[in-house]
Amino acid sequence: MTPSAQDIVTPVPEGQGATSLLPNGAPQPDIPLAVKLFAELEQRTGVGRPGHGINRTSYGLGEQIAHEIVLREAGRMGMVCEVDAACNLYMTMKGRENGPAVMVGSHLDSVPAGGNFDGAAGVLAGLAVASGFFKAGRRPARDLTLMAIRAEESTWFGASYVGSRAAFGKLTSDELDHVLRAGDGIPLGKAIDAAGGDAEKLRAGTAHLDPSRIAAFLEPHIEQGPVLVGEERPIGLVTGIRGSFRHRHAWCEGSYAHSGATPRAYRRDAALATARLVVAMDDAWKRLTAAGRDLAVTFGQVATGRDAAFSKIAGRTDFSLDVRSEDLEVLDFMRGELAEAVAAIEAECNVRFHLGAETGSQPARMDSDLLAHLGRIVQAQSIDARKMPCGAGHDSAVFAKMGVPTAMIFIRNRNGSHNPQEAMEIDDFAEAARVLSGFCEEGPQERR
């Protein structure tokens, strides 16, 4: 991907690549602590065979162990620790000034046989920063609250952002009662209670967090795509979390017929019609990319029906469509493109599309002032970063939606996420921690 000039935060000036220093006397993040904790997490929550990944089930044993490790370390630094009704963990280091706190956090659960870095990197980056201040005998500008969030991976409970929504009192009774955990079928509310939480409080809508008391929420997270690796940049600053619209179970209705004996005009070819739809949506994506708009279009599953055969025109295809953008306008535009393409192809190919239910989510914009501030820190530290959208969902979307100035820092990572091959280099993690540390040292700026 060739970034446009405006995407590059800091083209490092010639010969200055090595001068990555914090302002005089500012604490350095405690990277050795993070290295030690990553190893402990891998050892204690791994599936037992090296290279086969880790299991930190939401509200399960692995997640619990991870929370205990983090709590132990925060306790050693004398941080004030709290647990809310959903078992989210808050660890606070007092700041030099009064005023809304700076929060740093991410989740500690994982997908089954997942990687060690997805989620945990954000929490350990916060601990490394706190430990840096602790070891330097210095306080951050504002109260620094680390948050270890519960149940972010919707593989377990088919609901998004369970922990962060619970922190704002936004879980519903319906979800607590009827969303069941994959694997063991335990309802969310019961799983929360079993982990030491209080589902009744959540049912009442009790919030632990007050948006007005949070100056900023910062979430470091490994990049789940290949952009930073491809561009050889250690970190990225996320401009927004993409929203989406999806048709998970769409299908195209045509007619099976003899491939040799059925002329073009008599065909109702579902395979051809679906191919035309895939290409039409991709062409629209190309046009929007040329216009500089953010978008990703994916037909992840496409298959002709059970009755398909080599010498038959396909009478049916089933397919899924996933359209993502950080820009609501782009999503609306693509919804229109989809409807137009469907109508045109139905007429041309004499088929019928059944798109089924639309699901999806709203895009979440990261805070532009916060982003600018982080950009300045990145530049001062001569880190080679880029601005980029985030394609997957993260707890940051909840904070942004609640009106908290929110930002994400992506850390370069090979091989995607949600698999044991996740590969984050500790040097890249350290760059993200340094940016965080710089921010905590300076404190949030006056809002314009």
Added chain:
Amino acid sequence: MTPSAQDIVTPVPEGQGATSLLPNGAPQPDIPLAVKLFAELEQRTGVGRPGHGINRTSYGLGEQIAHEIVLREAGRMGMVCEVDAACNLYMTMKGRENGPAVMVGSHLDSVPAGGNFDGAAGVLAGLAVASGFFKAGRRPARDLTLMAIRAEESTWFGASYVGSRAAFGKLTSDELDHVLRAGDGIPLGKAIDAAGGDAEKLRAGTAHLDPSRIAAFLEPHIEQGPVLVGEERPIGLVTGIRGSFRHRHAWCEGSYAHSGATPRAYRRDAALATARLVVAMDDAWKRLTAAGRDLAVTFGQVATGRDAAFSKIAGRTDFSLDVRSEDLEVLDFMRGELAEAVAAIEAECNVRFHLGAETGSQPARMDSDLLAHLGRIVQAQSIDARKMPCGAGHDSAVFAKMGVPTAMIFIRNRNGSHNPQEAMEIDDFAEAARVLSGFCEEGPQERR
């Protein structure tokens, strides 16, 4: 399908639609005989439940019964009957003149749970014509040899045109030994011997038929597509049997990746690449259709791999491609289009196509003089016919390849073939028989 003016053999003049008469004194085909025999075939070779089709397995009981029915009727008319080493049946009525014979024939086997008309209609049309001459006490111009061909449906033995190739001594030892019947696994040679044939003779390449002694081979057959139904024409005159090239087990190699986190330029999307290939081949078809060339392009099976998921870019698709044309030049052109599209899409989408083995067949042209002669008869009888290509393979392809002037007459038929819903009207069958009868009455014309 809108036929071009040249495709229409006989635009029936206003007010003359009913004047379908043979020349004075010419015999009328014995349609009641055909009706009776269709009923007997259905009753004796049906699967036993009305509407569930018939089973006339190649070299199996159903085919044997059909041959016995036909042999019995030919014997009643005093036709000279012979059986060759492959159990093909020849029934000859002496002609008025000497010279090469006129042959009329088709096959009597069927696919499993097939229809009653595919194949049988051609043999019964010949019997109806012979019976017409017999009842009129008149002889055809030339010797008329009806041929009931064995084992045309390659569902049973995975080899094409077993019976007709055997009649010309073209079955190989390898086929006789190693082609096994679907269902019971009996080798072709053993099945032929079991039906009363002589595989050893076939192994020696002994031919029963001599192309130089056949003036014309005519095969009436139900249309397996919807063209004649759509155009409300009772019969069609086939211009050629399409050849083909095929990739039965092609696949596209991409990379699985996160649908939200992987930008366009990093994608290796097999679903998109395959869709682009389907559309490219269809666009080429459109252009050739506009140029008046014969073609049919079908991707009958397309499916993303087992690891496909809704939120993953597809790392693999498997697909089949079937390209048919009666024009060798068009097949070659499309082979070129395929190679070009593959190369362009591989470059654009960063994928790799693996097309696998190419199989296929050569197109067989029907004889243009014979076609012109049949066209004149059709016109004289005020039958509303059209010229059309034939998309499926038929024994006529073998006769054409052996240098015999060959033609096929398509009979209107609803619901395609190879299924119990085949629906040929007896009035349309009668039109085809009248054309045949007219041809037998006139005899083949001098070759130009």
